[in-house]
Amino acid sequence: MVRYFCEDVKFDYKNRLFNNRWLRFVAESEICKLGDLNIIFCSDPYILGINLQYLGHDYYTDIITFDYSEKPMVSGDLFISIDTVRENAVFYGTEFDEELHRVIVHGLLHLIGYDDHTEEDVKQMRQKENYYLGQRQLLMDSGK
DSSP states (O other): OEEEEESSSOOOOOOHHHHHHHHHHHHHHTTOEEEEEEEEEEOHHHHHHHIIIIIOOOSOOSEEEEEOOBTTEEEEEEEEEHHHHHHHHHHHTOOHHHHHHHHHHHHHHHHHTOOOSSHHHHHHHHHHHHHHHHHHHHHHHHTO
16 A cells, blocks of 8 residues: 655645556566555655664755565655755756656665666666656556
């Protein structure tokens, strides 16, 4: 089950049911089952606090993923900074929604087992993100 929360921001995430189907599709395509997934939208200061407290990192980021998975069931918390997603959308010249969905699928891919510590890992993660963003658009276009 996918649940959506806002911590210290007002953010109305639309198309939740469609997004849930897409995330289930991603998990199943990777031979996993989607368990409990909490998507928590927050601000830069909020995610910085999490980054400092739990990871010892003193910088802003777009997403922090906490993995509670017991494979093949993937479960976890995705803390997403709406502020950084907005900034990254401008920086990369993309729409906010596309950048947000990239960050969401990035977090899910971490739960599935993909990493982004090496150059090769980053390349593979980006390929997977692009593929599943394309699949999301196909699902949307087909009205499913």
